[in-house]
Amino acid sequence: MDDPDSRVVSEVRRTADAIGSMEVRGAATIADAAAAALRAQAEQSDATTAADLRAELRAAARTLDDTRPTAVSLPNALRYVLFDLDGETVEAVRDAAVRRATEFCERLEHAQTDLGRVGANRLRDGDTVMTHCHSTDVLACVEAAVAQGKSLSAVVKETRPRMQGHITARELAALGVDVTLVVDSAARRYLNDVDHVLVGADSIAADGSVINKIGTSGLAVNARDRGTPVVCAAQTIKLHPGTLTGHTVDIEMREESEVIDPETAATLGDVRVANPAFDVTPPRYVDAIVTERGQYPPESIVVLMRELFGEATAEPWVEK
Numbered sequence: 001m002d003d004p005d006s007r008v009v010s011e012v013r014r015t016a017d018a019i020g021s022m023e024v025r026g027a028a029t030i031a032d033a034a035a036a037a038l039r040a041q042a043e044q045s046d047a048t049t050a051a052d053l054r055a056e057l058r059a060a061a062r063t064l065d066d067t068r069p070t071a072v073s074l075p076n077a078l079r080y081v082l083f084d085l086d087g088e089t090v091e092a093v094r095d096a097a098v099r100r101a102t103e104f105c106e107r108l109e110h111a112q113t114d115l116g117r118v119g120a121n122r123l124r125d126g127d128t129v130m131t132h133c134h135s136t137d138v139l140a141c142v143e144a145a146v147a148q149g150k151s152l153s154a155v156v157k158e159t160r161p162r163m164q165g166h167i168t169a170r171e172l173a174a175l176g177v178d179v180t181l182v183v184d185s186a187a188r189r190y191l192n193d194v195d196h197v198l199v200g201a202d203s204i205a206a207d208g209s210v211i212n213k214i215g216t217s218g219l220a221v222n223a224r225d226r227g228t229p230v231v232c233a234a235q236t237i238k239l240h241p242g243t244l245t246g247h248t249v250d251i252e253m254r255e256e257s258e259v260i261d262p263e264t265a266a267t268l269g270d271v272r273v274a275n276p277a278f279d280v281t282p283p284r285y286v287d288a289i290v291t292e293r294g295q296y297p298p299e300s301i302v303v304l305m306r307e308l309f310g311e312a313t314a315e316p317w318v319e320k
C-alpha cells in the first residue's frame with residue numbers, strides 16, 4: 001500500500017488546518033471536529049484491506065493531533081475513536097470507526113448538558129460571574145442557570161491577544177445576562193463585585209492543576225486574595241491521562257503576530273515577542289472542578305481519572 005499519510009482525505013486536512021488556525025477552537029469543539037474528521041476518513045477511504053484502513057485512520061489521527069498541543073480533549077477524542085478497530089474486513093473496521101466517532105460526538109453533547117446542570121447549582125439568582133476567554137462548558141452552566149429562572153450578571157475579560165471574551169460577551173448577552181466587558185488588567189478592580197470566577201479548561205492534570213487560557217492563573221491568585229471562589233467547568237474529556245504517570249502538559253506558543261502586527265513590531269527595535277496561549281493554575285487556587293459527573297475539589301480529581309483511564313495512556317495512532 002502507498003504511504004498512509006498520502007491517503008488522508010481532504011476533510012481531515014481541512015479540519016486540521018482549521019484547528020491550527022483556531023477557526024475551530026475551544027477544547028470541546030476541537031474534540032468534536034476531530035472525531036467527525038476521523039469518521040469522514042473511515043467513510044471516504046478506498047482502502048481494500050482492514051489493515052490499510054487502520055493505517056489510514058492512524059495517519060489521519062496523527063495529522064489532527066499535530067495541530068495544537070495543549071487541549072487533551074483532542075488526543076482523548078482520537079483515542080476514543082481508534083480504541084477497538086480489530087475487525088478483519090474493511091467494512092468491519094469502517095463500521096466500528098463510524099460508530100465510535102458518532103457515539104463520541106453524542107456523548108460530548110450529553111456531557112456538556114449534564115455539566116451545565118451541575119454547574120448551574122452553584123449559581124444563585126442575582127449572582128455575578130467573572131469569565132476569562134470563551135468556554136462552551138462555562139456557557140452551558142450559565143445557560144442552565146438562566147433556564148432555571150435565575151437572573152445573572154457577568155464581568156467578561158476581553159482576553160488578549162485573540163479577544164475570545166467578545167464571543168463570551170455576545171453569547172451571554174443573547175442569554176439575557178447583564179454583561180460588562182473589561183480589559184484584562186481591570187479584572188482585579190472588579191473582583192470584589194463578583195460572586196464566582198468561572199473558567200473553562202483545556203486540560204486538567206492529575207494533581208488538580210487547571211491548564212487554561214493564559215491569564216487564568218493570575219486571575220485565580222487575585223481571586224483567592226479577594227476571597228472570590230474560582231470554579232472550573234470542564235467535562236471529563238479534559239482530564240489528561242498522561243499526567244497520571246508524571247507527564248506535564250505542553251503549553252502552546254503561538255505566533256508573534258497575534259500579539260502585535262509586524263509593522264508596529266518593526267518600530268520597536270530589537271524586541272522579542274512571546275505568545276504563550278495557556279498557563280497552569282495550581283489546585284490551591286481552584287475551589288471546584290465541575291464535570292458532567294459532579295463537582296470535585298481539584299485534589300480529588302485523580303480518583304476520577306483513575307476510574308476513567310486506569311493507568312493506560314496508550315496513543316493508538318502512534319503505532320505504525
Ligand SMILES: O=P(O)(O)OC[C@H]1O[C@H](OP(=O)(O)O)[C@H](O)[C@@H]1O
Pocket residue numbers: 025026027028029132133134135136137138164199200201202212213277
Ligand atoms: O471546551 P470549551 O469549554 O469550549 O473551551 C475550553 C477552553 O478552550 C479555549 O482554548 P482556545 O480558545 O481553543 O485556545 C479556552 O482556553 C477555553 O477555556
